[in-house]
Amino acid sequence: MNFDPRFSGRKFTSVGTRPIRPDGVDKVTGRARYGADFNMAGQLVGRVLRSPHAHARIVKIDTSKAEKLAGVKAVITAADLPDLTNGDAAMYDVLDNCMARTKALYDGHAVAAVAAVDARTARQALKLIEVEYELLPHVTDVDEAAKHSAPLINDAIFTEGLEEKPVKPSNVTKRSQFGHGDVHQGFGHADFIVERSFKTEQTHQGYIEPHACVANFSSDGTADLWVCTQGHFVYRQHCAQLLGMEASKLRVTSSEIGGGFGGKTHVWAEPVALALSRKAGRPVKLVMTRDEVFRASGPTSATSIDVKIGARKDGTITAAEATLRYSCGPYAGSWAEIGAMTAFACYKLDNVKTVGYEVLVNRPKTAAYRAPSAPMAAFAVESAVDELAKMIGMDPVDFRIRNAAQEGTRSSYGPVYGPIGIGPTLEAVKSHPHMKAPLGKNQGRGMACGFWFNFGGQTCTDLNIGMDGSVSLAVGTVDVGGSRASLSLVAAEELGIAYEQVKAIVADTSSLGYNDMTDGSRGTFSSSMATISAARNAIKILRERAAQMWDIAVDDVVWEKGHAIAKGEKHGNLGKLSLKEIAVESGKTGGPIAGHSELVADGAGVSFATHICDIEVDPETGATRVLRYTVVQDAGKAVHPTYVEGQYQGGAAQGIGWALNEEYIYGKDGRLQNPGFLDYRIPVCSDLPMIDTQILEIPNPNHPYGVRGVGETSIVPPLAAIANAVSNAAGVRMTHIPMSPPRILAAIEAEREWSK
Amino acid sequence: MAGVAVSTTINGDTVEFLCQPDETLLDVLRDRLGLTGAKEGCGTGDCGACSVILDDRLVCSCLVLGAETEGRRVETIEGMAHGDKLHPLQQKFLEHAALQCGICTPGFLIAAKDLLAKNPDPTEEEIRFGLAGNLCRCTGYDKIVRAVQDAAIVMKGA
Numbered sequence: 001m002n003f004d005p006r007f008s009g010r011k012f013t014s015v016g017t018r019p020i021r022p023d024g025v026d027k028v029t030g031r032a033r034y035g036a037d038f039n040m041a042g043q044l045v046g047r048v049l050r051s052p053h054a055h056a057r058i059v060k061i062d063t064s065k066a067e068k069l070a071g072v073k074a075v076i077t078a079a080d081l082p083d084l085t086n087g088d089a090a091m092y093d094v095l096d097n098c099m100a101r102t103k104a105l106y107d108g109h110a111v112a113a114v115a116a117v118d119a120r121t122a123r124q125a126l127k128l129i130e131v132e133y134e135l136l137p138h139v140t141d142v143d144e145a146a147k148h149s150a151p152l153i154n155d156a157i158f159t160e161g162l163e164e165k166p167v168k169p170s171n172v173t174k175r176s177q178f179g180h181g182d183v184h185q186g187f188g189h190a191d192f193i194v195e196r197s198f199k200t201e202q203t204h205q206g207y208i209e210p211h212a213c214v215a216n217f218s219s220d221g222t223a224d225l226w227v228c229t230q231g232h233f234v235y236r237q238h239c240a241q242l243l244g245m246e247a248s249k250l251r252v253t254s255s256e257i258g259g260g261f262g263g264k265t266h267v268w269a270e271p272v273a274l275a276l277s278r279k280a281g282r283p284v285k286l287v288m289t290r291d292e293v294f295r296a297s298g299p300t301s302a303t304s305i306d307v308k309i310g311a312r313k314d315g316t317i318t319a320a321e322a323t324l325r326y327s328c329g330p331y332a333g334s335w336a337e338i339g340a341m342t343a344f345a346c347y348k349l350d351n352v353k354t355v356g357y358e359v360l361v362n363r364p365k366t367a368a369y370r371a372p373s374a375p376m377a378a379f380a381v382e383s384a385v386d387e388l389a390k391m392i393g394m395d396p397v398d399f400r401i402r403n404a405a406q407e408g409t410r411s412s413y414g415p416v417y418g419p420i421g422i423g424p425t426l427e428a429v430k431s432h433p434h435m436k437a438p439l440g441k442n443q444g445r446g447m448a449c450g451f452w453f454n455f456g457g458q459t460c461t462d463l464n465i466g467m468d469g470s471v472s473l474a475v476g477t478v479d480v481g482g483s484r485a486s487l488s489l490v491a492a493e494e495l496g497i498a499y500e501q502v503k504a505i506v507a508d509t510s511s512l513g514y515n516d517m518t519d520g521s522r523g524t525f526s527s528s529m530a531t532i533s534a535a536r537n538a539i540k541i542l543r544e545r546a547a548q549m550w551d552i553a554v555d556d557v558v559w560e561k562g563h564a565i566a567k568g569e570k571h572g573n574l575g576k577l578s579l580k581e582i583a584v585e586s587g588k589t590g591g592p593i594a595g596h597s598e599l600v601a602d603g604a605g606v607s608f609a610t611h612i613c614d615i616e617v618d619p620e621t622g623a624t625r626v627l628r629y630t631v632v633q634d635a636g637k638a639v640h641p642t643y644v645e646g647q648y649q650g651g652a653a654q655g656i657g658w659a660l661n662e663e664y665i666y667g668k669d670g671r672l673q674n675p676g677f678l679d680y681r682i683p684v685c686s687d688l689p690m691i692d693t694q695i696l697e698i699p700n701p702n703h704p705y706g707v708r709g710v711g712e713t714s715i716v717p718p719l720a721a722i723a724n725a726v727s728n729a730a731g732v733r734m735t736h737i738p739m740s741p742p743r744i745l746a747a748i749e750a751e752r753e754w755s756k
Numbered sequence: 757m758a759g760v761a762v763s764t765t766i767n768g769d770t771v772e773f774l775c776q777p778d779e780t781l782l783d784v785l786r787d788r789l790g791l792t793g794a795k796e797g798c799g800t801g802d803c804g805a806c807s808v809i810l811d812d813r814l815v816c817s818c819l820v821l822g823a824e825t826e827g828r829r830v831e832t833i834e835g836m837a838h839g840d841k842l843h844p845l846q847q848k849f850l851e852h853a854a855l856q857c858g859i860c861t862p863g864f865l866i867a868a869k870d871l872l873a874k875n876p877d878p879t880e881e882e883i884r885f886g887l888a889g890n891l892c893r894c895t896g897y898d899k900i901v902r903a904v905q906d907a908a909i910v911m912k913g914a
Contacts, residue, residue: 020850027858028846030793030833034859037792119783120776206893208797208805209859258795258859259893290798481856481894642853646895650856653896677802677891685897686881686888 003533003599007699007706014492015705018642019499021485023256032256035212035228036287043214044073044115046276046286047122048269049129050296051104051111054362054670055138055151058104058131061112065128071121074280075129077112081275084244093331095242097365098271104133105153105330106362107671108295110268115276115284138362138670142302142327145171145361153330153360171360173328176337178413179321179353186319186351190310194388198305198380200719200737201663202327204298205369206654206682209258210290211297215273216283222249223277227270230260230478231517235267236509242271243278250274253508254478261654262368263298265517294675299664300369301326301335302361305380307343315394315402319351320344320412324377328358329365338373341413342716343381345451346422346608348405352412362670368519370651371452371712375658375719379737382448382720387733396724397430400449400610421634421698422449422608428694429610434630442619443627444729447612450716454709455520456601460513461530463491463538465593469580471495473531474507476515477523481650481711482643489639490528490705494535496562497579513598521709524639525700526601532704538595545589546577603702604709609633611652611717615725622745624660624726630692636700636708648714649691655718657683663738764825766791767835775822782806784822785832793833793862797891804890807863808832814870816889833862836869844914845869845907854903856894864890868904876912880905 026032063075078101085091095101100109112129116122137151144150150171158166161175187193213227223245229235232254240247257264273286288297306323322343326336336356343354389399404422411417429435429447439445462474473491477483484504492499516522539559546564547554552571557564564582566574586593614627631648638644661681665673674680699706723734726744732751736743759774766789775784782799785791785808794817797803801816808817809831836843845868848854855861864887871878871886878886883904884897892900 018853021853023858024850024855025842027855027861028842028849028865029837030791030862032858033792034795036786036796207857207859208803208891208893209795209857210797256859257857258797259857261893287796290800290803482853642899643856646853646856646899649896649898650894654893676800677798678800682891682893683896684888684891685901686884688884688897690880690901691896691898 003536005529005603005702005704007701007703012493014489014499015637015639016641017489018640019485021482022488022503023479023484034209034256034258038214038226038255039285040214040216040283043283043285044117044280045119045122046113046115046273046284047126048110048272048292049112049126050292051100051109052107052671053104053133053135054107054140055136056104056133057136058100058102058111059134060132062130063112066114066125069121069125069128071117072114072125073117073282074115074276075112075125076275076279080279081242081271084242091241094238094267097331098268106364108292108364110272110296113272113276115280140361140363140666140670142325142359142361143304146325146357146359153362157332157360173332173358173360176340176356177354178340180410181351183319183321183351183353187310189312189318191313192388192391193308193310194384194391195308196384196735198307198383198735200303200376200379202299202302202363203369203658203662204294204680205261205263207259207261207263210288210293211269212287213270213273214283214285215270215277217274217277219281223274225250225252225270225274226255227252228255228257228264230257230264230480230519232478233476233509233514234517235270238267239271239274243274251508251510254506257478257480260480261370262372262519265519266367268297290677291675294680295672296364298367299364301328301366301373301376303376305376307380307384309384309388311388311392313392315392315399317347317349317403320347320349322354322381324354325357325359326373327361327363327366329363330360331365333358333366335366335373339377342374342451343377344412346405346449347403348409349412354412370654370715374450374452374716375655378448378450378716379719379723383723386724396447397426401426401430417606418701419698420606420608421696424696424698425608425610425632425634428632428696429612432612432630434612434628439614442729443614443616444725444727445612445614446721446724446728447610448717448720448724449608449610450713452521452607452713452716454525454604454607455522456526456604457516457522458514459526459530459601460515460598461527461534462512463531463534463595465538465579465583467583467586469501469583471497471502473502473504474512475504475527476507476512477527478518479506480518480523481646482640483523483527486524486639486643487527487531490531491535494532495539495579496560521607521711522601522604525604525703525707525709528639528705528707529601529703530597530599533597533599534595536595537597538593541593542579542582545582545586545593548589549577549585550574603700605636605700605702607634607708607710607713609713609717611721613721613725615722615729617726617729617744619730619748622741622748624739624744626656626689628689631714632694632696633710633713634696634698634708635710636703637697637706638695639707641695644695644710645693647710648693651712651714652691652718653683653688655715656688656722659719659722659737659739661738661740760823762823762826764827765829767832777823779822780818781820781822781825782817785817791832791834795859795862804867805860805863807866807890809866809870814867833866836865843869844910845904848903848907848910852899852903852906854895854899860890860892864892864900872908872911877908
């Protein structure tokens, strides 16, 4: 395959327009089928029994009474999901998280499951399962868990990444470090130094659709799985491995997905549903309740971060350092490592050092959430940056512009940047009318920057041209928010036909080659690259067919605006052939016309954003109101600008919820106190203002159209932007997220006490 | 437990079904009648994804028993369009891209229809409070509010 992915400036016809999405009508009429909307003949209802304890040894599980209940067709425990992971530690953790093996490690950890003829019988059966637990001491706080005296969650874990192998086990699974230069020397050159500690609480992705699947294990050893997922190919691999199947014998179909934000990149209930179906010999539908979603799926890390930044009087940062502790749930992760990589990525620094510590706690296994780990690090760093600017007496935007990374800057996590958008987003913010709007009493303005890597990955796409000249595009990246529209635009652009002639679908795992998940903001970036490549392969065939129809050499045929054109004076009277005219004749000229593409989409361009927000704080109650919010972000090239705006707005709204409201609250007993939308309150319509957006387009040199991922970066700046706004409004630096009314009030009162 | 025989009107059609006394309207719609447009996001009346209109009143169908609908009128998302002609709210949700994943969309459309029936000319604030019982995690509500504003203009002109 001779596909050239490099950016080439071009004038776009379809890309950049805003047509209605191909899956739209089904979604506004209620016909679109999500995870729980699919049913099979003879289907059973699956339900999961979960540990009420934060940390307990499972002494005995007696399922005999449940098995005898009329209507119960299967009961399973860890014994029905034997360990087939063959030394793969990460997969063993996935298995143990799906069904606890020797210990329940958090409130909500699955310990058994049933399949019954209806939901009522399944619920009754769960009550008949007797589990004998031996309670163990637990720890849910990230700082407490990191102490030597903390209860050990896994006594086989010794901290990795230390110079000397530790002699005692620890809840700290790994230390990682990034940076360059000499921070000690750098701080020596600083006129001003800010040093602060910050905390953020655990949040959930909060997708409105609970995890849902229908598993059908057949007696011939094959199986089908219908599931809401961000990555059906990955689910196939994981489920097949855990159940001891060949991947090709498990066909996974991704349903419409009702939100994921990273939370639907991990299997939980799916292997359980398959095991139930295998044991019962019937299809099993398993849908989590909202309580289960909160207690057992998601969430992010809770964090504790120390930041130290020094600068000269002229505003140049001389050194920056951060220590980041991220909770991982009860299994090893790399969340602090990602936080340590992203923390200072916006800046050009001679001396920088970040150290991350992964910490086990008795909470659900941490899952990705939109630019995972970056918002917390940005909150700490951007808060300190704001404070430092104030100390120096510089405008916070000017201070950031002075220190912003540029093309050629060596990033704090290692690589050297190509063309990037941090400077342009800051310049756009500096001249934005929002920055000059007047503020009233008790109101404050804050701004902050954010970075995300973006990802490319393995991608496979089929483009089939029908005999009527219409185009079917089959992609393998799950459409989480409009990518079928953007990919149809790309196919139309490359082929030179109308958007309406293209219909994109997400193909199942048996119909297309492997695709990585829709994560890392890769959906449109990687699948558009594969779509362009597939379209170019199809155009090659279209040219060959036209040449055949005209009986001329293929080298004399070019493709322009959806037509084959014979070039050269000798072909002057041949006119042109449209895609449709060639397709109609395809049965006589060599059969179906298609373009395929399999590639690894390298070169996902890094992404930067700068946000501005205005907050009003009620000094009597600590209550806040978001008055105005503006997002400026580099998209590389916005394929469907309306959905790009949607990504910007959605990420900002999630960040606002994280900053002001959302947190997991654990009781002393280690149980989650707020597993529902009433007590875990995500922003509602009346909480928010309109969210203004400005799309910048700094082309990614590694994509033919210049596209960068846009999905995740928008959640990185809000925590810090809002913290800076609240701090400016309340006159006190906020260091603990979420800034709920009691926390703000306490900070205001402490400041009043102190200034007396 | 013996089933309860219920006769009700759903989207203008007479519908009869048997359900358990403790079975929610949402479960009846989804599991017995195949009307899966109403979604279960929480089962506790907090998310609004299961919104339906019951005798001109907006309700969460997860908080209503199936048996309670005897002799009443239920409007669901499946009855919002007339044949292949979309309701102006549906059309405007598409044009404004007021949905990303779309799971909350049926509930928002039903709630917005109820809102505009009671207040055909709402302010932005009235729209925001009128739709505050419906959770959306994707859009930040901006495009939803704009779609409802635009639909209100179209419906007033109709």
